[in-house]
Amino acid sequence: MMRSQTAPYWWLVVPALAALGVFYLYPVAQVLWLSVTEPAPGLGNYTTLYESQTVRNVIWRTTWISLVTTVFTVTLGYVVAYALAQVGRRTLVIMLFAVLMTLWLSVLIRAFSWVVLLQTNGLVNQALIAIGLIDRPLPLLRNELGVIIGMVHFMLPLAILPMYANMSGLDRRVMQAADVLGARSWQAFWWVWFPMSRPGIIVATLLVFVFSLGFFVTPAILGGGRVMMLSEYISFQFQETLRWGQATMLASTLLLGVLAVLAVATRFIDMKRLFGARG
Numbered sequence: 001m002m003r004s005q006t007a008p009y010w011w012l013v014v015p016a017l018a019a020l021g022v023f024y025l026y027p028v029a030q031v032l033w034l035s036v037t038e039p040a041p042g043l044g045n046y047t048t049l050y051e052s053q054t055v056r057n058v059i060w061r062t063t064w065i066s067l068v069t070t071v072f073t074v075t076l077g078y079v080v081a082y083a084l085a086q087v088g089r090r091t092l093v094i095m096l097f098a099v100l101m102t103l104w105l106s107v108l109i110r111a112f113s114w115v116v117l118l119q120t121n122g123l124v125n126q127a128l129i130a131i132g133l134i135d136r137p138l139p140l141l142r143n144e145l146g147v148i149i150g151m152v153h154f155m156l157p158l159a160i161l162p163m164y165a166n167m168s169g170l171d172r173r174v175m176q177a178a179d180v181l182g183a184r185s186w187q188a189f190w191w192v193w194f195p196m197s198r199p200g201i202i203v204a205t206l207l208v209f210v211f212s213l214g215f216f217v218t219p220a221i222l223g224g225g226r227v228m229m230l231s232e233y234i235s236f237q238f239q240e241t242l243r244w245g246q247a248t249m250l251a252s253t254l255l256l257g258v259l260a261v262l263a264v265a266t267r268f269i270d271m272k273r274l275f276g277a278r279g
Helices: 002-037 044-051 053-086 089-104 107-118 123-130 144-168 173-180 185-196 198-213 217-223 230-241 244-268
Strands: none
Touching: 002 044, 002 244, 044 053, 044 244, 053 089, 053 144, 053 198, 053 230, 089 144, 107 123, 107 144, 107 217, 144 198, 144 217, 173 185, 185 198, 198 244, 217 230, 230 244
């Protein structure tokens, strides 16, 4: 009886599953297949992971930049999300609009805007010189610093929104209770508010880190070819050297790396409860 009642709902999911299989699973399977068959069958492409110093450097740089980006993004995003959870209704609408507006802008527009701001004669260097902090322009482009700045800016909404969603559902009466019991403001924050907001921090960290690992446009523009992350290196192998086997191997490695991160996270976190799939 229960099966007959739930069966119609499964039919509603079939079109989405079919689209997922055709437009995602099948292309991913092709990438995995090419990685072990091009130019010759076997795991020869994967030996590059420990034989090529260039590949190891690219993977390390991608991981390092992604970690730094995640730390700064989640930290700054937490401050903004906390402010969103504390302000009044009218200010909240304005602040949320400012956060969401960055998602509506093209990633290319944002990347080239940072090029204008961070270049030698850009607004940032001119402002620092005008207030006397520096004597000569700082190198803010075509290096890791410029890439991290651009990536943090792009990833901030991905960190702010899940953390704000978590904080907006917290019971603020526990903070009042902590105050009544004699806790100072910083004690109430660290011992009460911060632990309750931890699920939002975990979601934001996973989202930002996973997106950062495969990010392409901003590192390519702000890095100027001098800071080559894994996604840009894969594109180079596809378009310039035509080494499809190595390119698909790196893409498969990136996919497996993301799945490994999620697998490790599931050992310590109830992912279903974290993302709201189970109460």
